[in-house]
Amino acid sequence: DTGVSQDPRHKITKRGQNVTFRCDPISEHNRLYWYRQTLGQGPEFLTYFQNEAQLEKSRLLSDRFSAERPKGSFSTLEIQRTEQGDSAMYLCASSSLGQSSYEQYFGPGTRLTVT
């Protein structure tokens, strides 16, 4: 399977704990995006990378959220001191520069439940 993969698929954590999610994009894609989606809503942009550089970060993203893409390949999203409001599906997507750069390919998501 050469699509976008995410790990874990599901995570249940207690309020106040830290969690980290991983995303592996399609190998030749140099852009990587993180979104958050709650039930009945569309995905909400969090941040994006071009190679290893984090180029854009949503103003809605609190300081408890941090993302990295150290080698320009996989990315991690960490949430510190989780709150119940962080419960959502976290989606990763990737795309490539060039003529087909308009299409973002989404991974299956990580569903986070904060109890």
Add this chain to the structure above:
Amino acid sequence: GQNIDQPTEMTATEGAIVQINCTYQTSGFNGLFWYQQHAGEAPTFLSYNVLDGLEEKGRFSSFLSRSKGYSYLLLKELQMKDSASYLCAVRDSNAGNMLTFGGGTRLMVKP
């Protein structure tokens, strides 16, 4: 900022045609996308419009009018498997070309 509006829910009959509308406001329009999302799954790309007009791809077509800030997704010969959420998203060149999604339209296809 950006504002994207689409109906929350629609119902249609198998074999029929349905049109899902989307209106948007954005400062640096650089393309409009439609994605399909089945419950519990990731969004999958359906179509892309950056110029005015109709783009056809099999049973699905998408239309764009930039002057009106309006798009629609047309689904023909509806099948039960088309029951899903349909997400309209706009790309903004003034915001790192990120996608801003509408809330999605949940389509239910009935026999």
